[in-house]
Amino acid sequence: MTEYSYPHRHLLGIQGLSPVEITALLDLADGYVEQNRSLDKRKNLLRGRTVINLFFENSTRTRTSFELAGKRLGADVINMQAAISSVQKGETLIDTAMTLNAMHLDVLVVRHPDSGAVKLLSEKVNCSVINGGDGSHEHPTQALLDALTIRRHKGNLAGLTVAICGDVLHSRVARSNIYLLLTMGARVRLIGPRTLIPTQIDRMGVEVFHDMRNGLKDVDVIMMLRIQNERMRGNFIPSIREYFHFFGLDYHKLALAKPDAVIMHPGPMNRGVEIDSDVADDVERSLIREQVEMGVAVRMSCLDMLTRTLPHTQESAL
Amino acid sequence: MSVRNAEGQIAFINARLLDPATGLDAVGGLIIDGEVIAAVGPHLSKSQIPATVPVVDCDGLCLAPGLVDMRVQVREPGEEHKETLRSAAESAVAGGVTSMVCLPNTEPVIDDVATVEFVARRARLNGLAKVYPYAAATKNLEGKELSEMGMLAEAGALGFTDGTKAIRSALSMRRALSYAATFGAMIIQHPEDPSLAEGGVMHEGEIATRMGLSGIPAIAEAIMLERDMRLVELTGGRYHAAHVSTAEGLEVIRKAKAKGLRVTCDTAPPYFALNELAVGDYRTFAKLSPPLRSESDRQAVVAALVDGTIDVVASDHAPQDQDSKRLPFAQAESGGVGLETLLAVTLELYHNAHLSLLDTLSLVTNKPAELLGLAAGRLKPGNAADLILFDPSRGWKVQPDTFRSKSKNSPFDGRLLQGTVERTLVDGRTVYSRHA
Numbered sequence: 001m002t003e004y005s006y007p008h009r010h011l012l013g014i015q016g017l018s019p020v021e022i023t024a025l026l027d028l029a030d031g032y033v034e035q036n037r038s039l040d041k042r043k044n045l046l047r048g049r050t051v052i053n054l055f056f057e058n059s060t061r062t063r064t065s066f067e068l069a070g071k072r073l074g075a076d077v078i079n080m081q082a083a084i085s086s087v088q089k090g091e092t093l094i095d096t097a098m099t100l101n102a103m104h105l106d107v108l109v110v111r112h113p114d115s116g117a118v119k120l121l122s123e124k125v126n127c128s129v130i131n132g133g134d135g136s137h138e139h140p141t142q143a144l145l146d147a148l149t150i151r152r153h154k155g156n157l158a159g160l161t162v163a164i165c166g167d168v169l170h171s172r173v174a175r176s177n178i179y180l181l182l183t184m185g186a187r188v189r190l191i192g193p194r195t196l197i198p199t200q201i202d203r204m205g206v207e208v209f210h211d212m213r214n215g216l217k218d219v220d221v222i223m224m225l226r227i228q229n230e231r232m233r234g235n236f237i238p239s240i241r242e243y244f245h246f247f248g249l250d251y252h253k254l255a256l257a258k259p260d261a262v263i264m265h266p267g268p269m270n271r272g273v274e275i276d277s278d279v280a281d282d283v284e285r286s287l288i289r290e291q292v293e294m295g296v297a298v299r300m301s302c303l304d305m306l307t308r309t310l311p312h313t314q315e316s317a318l
Numbered sequence: 319m320s321v322r323n324a325e326g327q328i329a330f331i332n333a334r335l336l337d338p339a340t341g342l343d344a345v346g347g348l349i350i351d352g353e354v355i356a357a358v359g360p361h362l363s364k365s366q367i368p369a370t371v372p373v374v375d376c377d378g379l380c381l382a383p384g385l386v387d388m389r390v391q392v393r394e395p396g397e398e399h400k401e402t403l404r405s406a407a408e409s410a411v412a413g414g415v416t417s418m419v420c421l422p423n424t425e426p427v428i429d430d431v432a433t434v435e436f437v438a439r440r441a442r443l444n445g446l447a448k449v450y451p452y453a454a455a456t457k458n459l460e461g462k463e464l465s466e467m468g469m470l471a472e473a474g475a476l477g478f479t480d481g482t483k484a485i486r487s488a489l490s491m492r493r494a495l496s497y498a499a500t501f502g503a504m505i506i507q508h509p510e511d512p513s514l515a516e517g518g519v520m521h522e523g524e525i526a527t528r529m530g531l532s533g534i535p536a537i538a539e540a541i542m543l544e545r546d547m548r549l550v551e552l553t554g555g556r557y558h559a560a561h562v563s564t565a566e567g568l569e570v571i572r573k574a575k576a577k578g579l580r581v582t583c584d585t586a587p588p589y590f591a592l593n594e595l596a597v598g599d600y601r602t603f604a605k606l607s608p609p610l611r612s613e614s615d616r617q618a619v620v621a622a623l624v625d626g627t628i629d630v631v632a633s634d635h636a637p638q639d640q641d642s643k644r645l646p647f648a649q650a651e652s653g654g655v656g657l658e659t660l661l662a663v664t665l666e667l668y669h670n671a672h673l674s675l676l677d678t679l680s681l682v683t684n685k686p687a688e689l690l691g692l693a694a695g696r697l698k699p700g701n702a703a704d705l706i707l708f709d710p711s712r713g714w715k716v717q718p719d720t721f722r723s724k725s726k727n728s729p730f731d732g733r734l735l736q737g738t739v740e741r742t743l744v745d746g747r748t749v750y751s752r753h754a
Binding site (some may be wrong): 064094095109112114116117119120134135136137138172175199201202203204277 | 522523524528530531532533595598600630641644645646647648649726
């Protein structure tokens with residue numbers, strides 16, 4: 001489809017990607033959306049390639065999405081759920097890399113609860129690595145699928161105002177989206193209680209709001225973030241009830257945004273915590289289901305792009 | 319290399335003598351008699367040395383007191399795979415350190431007389447750098463019951479500290495300061511509020527936010543110091559803050575000193591030579607405790623070294639093996655080795671024209687010695703001949719593989735530095751030579 005070749009060995013984050021690279025990944029994904037909607041969903045582009053999904057953290061949707069993406073391109077996909085004892089979790093990371101190297105795989109998709117762990121692993125393995133989410137750092141394929149979803153509805157990313165609401169502090173989705181949206185020329189607002197907005201995040205070039213009424217005014221896109229109970233250390237919010245009252249998205253707050261503003265959520269949703277069920281299920285406004293569909297296409301695009309630069313002969317693969 | 323005469327004498331001539339304690343900076347000579355300095359001064363040229371004394375021509379190299387390092391983690395007993403008293407002492411003399419004080423955070427903890435004596439005896443047998451222990455301020459570093467400070471001080475403990483842990487409870491700190499003062503002993507604090515630092519792995523700010531790492535706010539230091547200053551005032555105790563790293567923390571110390579409180583502090587080379595950017599791509603060698611701070615904090619540390627708010631520079635040597643560092647950032651141990659870079663990084667203060675050569679050296683020689691009550695760190699006849707010959711300008715690149723320390727976790731890995739230790743003497747014996 002496109003002659004563009006992605007110059008990086010890995011996809012570890014959105015930070016550092018150029019608008020051209022992001023656009024190329026999205027353009028390629030657009031084509032896969034059509035393929036996925038057709039009867040013959042399968043391509044043999046990655047026949048003979050091995051993709052391993054290595055997940056150090058529980059995940060159903062991201063893992064399934066990558067698995068489907070790999071299989072639709074004809075790759076052999078294997079899921080590895082790495083059990084981690086809390087005591088010596090990272091200790092095995094380097095050993096894991098050594099083991100994987102011996103298996104001669106082509107692409108490794110990694111999710112890990114620690115920021116930077118995927119990068120560490122990428123330095124030790126011989127294959128291409130896709131970051132499937134590392135700690136509170138980055139989740140690049142999520143930002144790409146969000147961008148694809150927005151682009152298909154709004155035509156363009158540049159010039160849009162996007163509000164990212166909720167637990168920004170613990171969110172890798174927020175960080176990757178901030179990098180991507182700013183790179184593509186959108187304006188980004190963050191909305192949340194002060195305890196969930198990280199220090200000096202305004203220096204990344206975003207506007208920070210602590211009140212949904214001001215923050216949602218005239219926005220084109222509303223991205224809700226999940227309240228991540230598993231990452232919460234100590235008291236960040238006093239109660240779910242209070243959180244929903246001030247920061248949960250309902251029709252009342254939605255009315256402040258542009259009339260055609262769309263609603264997104266990376267899932268899985270906590271209904272009644274960060275988003276009202278009716279709003280989430282509103283087919284006119286909510287793109288949440290479509291995001292999942294775009295997820296598969298974007299991951300196919302990433303796998304396609306990364307494997308274009310892989311060595312093609314057995315010898316050079318060693 | 320240095321053959322003595324039958325009386326055990328040897329003379330070093332044609333050296334640039336540097337003695338920060340007296341302000342001496344002149345070309346001259348020094349005579350060693352047995353284990354002690356016999357004479358020193360600009361008058362000691364070749365013609366003034368008795369013919370019976372063998373002479374070493376220093377060729378203009380600097381001759382200074384051996385460094386006194388008041389904060390070193392040795393890891394023996396307990397973690398000998400990271401460092402032993404032997405490897406630490408070899409690392410020390412290679413860095414020009416002739417006296418060092420080790421922290422009690424070993425396994426077992428140095429909180430009884432037997433362990434103090436074990437460390438002293440093992441170090442003596444090595445015959446390299448002199449090792450003095452701090453003992454635990456509280457039993458097993460738990461922050462609760464006081465250790466037997468009187469007996470530990472008698473056995474040779476130079477001060478009391480809970481090592482890399484802050485004494486968290488205000489009551490424990492009050493009692494420790496009060497009780498230690500009974501014996502004229504000093505309490506050394508790791509000044510960081512544990513509740514604010516909990517879970518944090520680097521300096522809180524833009525970089526931590528971008529990297530998705532949880533931060534330790536700079537005020538964690540100032541808050542702990544503020545509390546402690548009140549307790550020092552209340553108890554009349556003797557307090558020393560280790561590795562101060564923030565502008566606000568230094569302001570607290572500055573005020574306390576102006577008030578006349580018995581307070582001193584040190585910092586470590588990373589805090590005036592590096593900032594949070596060194597963490598870069600999750601570089602765990604730059605994960606330290608306290609964390610590397612912002613550039614404005616770094617500049618405040620330099621300013622405090624210049625105005626005397628910071629009394630001493632200590633290496634804060636913290637050996638960690640590969641397995642403790644080759645981990646995701648949040649899981650990696652903190653700390654960096656520092657004995658072999660202490661002199662050269664500290665000399666950056668001189669090369670960058672912040673301090674004179676004598677004032678720079680003073681931070682690692684006579685000042686820590688005076689603070690600890692050691693007869694070291696000066697070129698004084700009658701004192702032990704613990705000396706270094708160094709070249710302040712010679713350039714080198716930090717290559718941790720060549721370190722004597724068992725651990726290679728230097729935050730200065732790859733840095734270009736100026737200043738090499740050419741020779742180190744302890745009790746008049748050459749224990750290190752760069753050319754050996």
